[in-house]
Amino acid sequence: MHELDLNRLNKRLLLGGVAPKFASRIAKELENHIAELIAKEKQTGLSEQEARQNAREKIGDEDRIVEEALAKPAIKSWSFRYPKTVFLIAPIAIYLMSALALTILYAVLAFTAFDFSPAGPWPVWYYWFAKLAAYFSEYLLTPLIALYFCVLAINRNVVFLWPMVGLLLVVFIGSGWETSIEMPVDERNGGMSFSWGYAFIPWRPVQMEWVQSIEQLARIAVTMGLVYMLPKYYQPYAEG
């Protein structure tokens, strides 16, 4: 049995899978409720300490409030209620949608950059945009998605099984995903084309593409290393 402590209550609700929005609202509404109870108790002539004690008794035991909240699936977070959807499907969907969005952005900006008549050298800003976007999608997108879902899993206190499976899939897809953009050679020759592709590691050595294989493995290792290290340093519910 615990006397009510609002910070501890908030933490216990989050650890039990209650959505942060509801956990913080329960704590905030209880705080106002207690303040109102204390004010009413003081009006009856009680001292501050007596009023506070009576208010605590009326509000009830913390364990009872936690038990009542945890018994209500509707106020639990999505990641707690649907871990497979959130940690398995969402990261892959987000990765693919981001890759698609970047490709579309490439295309739209290409039309702007070349004013519908692509020829000659690329404008400097488009050159830099293309370069940065390529680096972003190749080297940053996967680790960012992996870290985001890893932080989410830690914050929601979700068992790491589905997050790990989901992140492994994203990392494998992300490390082999390739977007290529072909620009026209000159005013008369060639057209603009965008293509997506996937090169899985085992096929690359067969095709003698050792450098890409090693790079792909290194990207997987770096991202999974980040995912492995994060829980050691990011512990939002650690005591003290």
Add this chain to the structure above:
Amino acid sequence: MSKTNPAFMSGVPELLVLRLLTRDEMYGYELVKAIRNTTLESITLAEGVVYPVLHNLEAKGMLRSREVEANGRSRVYYKTTAKGKRRLKELLKEWDRVSGGINAALGDTYA
């Protein structure tokens, strides 16, 4: 075959909350007082327990809420939605069925 009555006791707070918030918009503290007064103090909840009940009903779309600043404090007022009113009708029907059955049984015993 007769229906089971899972909502008999566990549905009581839900029934009272929906009933009272159908009549008036209230915030947590007011609602607890209203429960105490309207049940002639026969039902006294640990007051903190009312919030998980309110949020659960809100998450299910049976209540809507709005935050209002009053006397330097923020209060969240709740009101029953159309979906909540439909649920209330179901719960009242269930309550009538169960309490009617219990009254009939007690009537036999104490007659």
